[in-house]
Amino acid sequence: MRKLFIALVAAVTIAGSVMAVPGEAEARWRGGAVAAGVIGGLAAGAIIAGAAAPYYYAPPPPPPVYYAPAPVYYGPACRWVKQRWWDGYGWRVRRVQVC
Structure with missing residues (x-):
């Protein structure tokens, strides 16, 4: 239906342009005819554009979705402690990570 209308x-546009024959040249001003032509052209353009425009309705937005948060892995509880150890000459203290 839309292709047929277009x-x-x-x-009709091509036939109208072929049939339009220039009239006799006149030296008087015809301001009313120009205004009527402009108004008629705007009205015809609005009617044709309204008929040829596609009918578009935006789809509704998607429903809200809840996603569970990802599980958090904290790992083992590690801490730093001071440890005494013998190096062969004497006792020394060092920091060691204990998990």
Whole structure:
């Protein structure tokens, strides 16, 4: 239906441009005819554009979705402690990570 309408409008436009024959040249001012032509052209353009425009309705937004948070792995509880150890010459203290 839409393609038929567009083809019909195109055929009428071409036929109208072929049939438009310039009239006799006149030296008087015809301001009313120009205004009527402009108004008629705007009205015809609005009607044709309204008929040819696609009917578009935006789809509704998607429903809200809840995602569970990812599980958090904390790992073993580690801490730093001071440890005494013998190096062969005497006792020394060092920091060691204990998990």
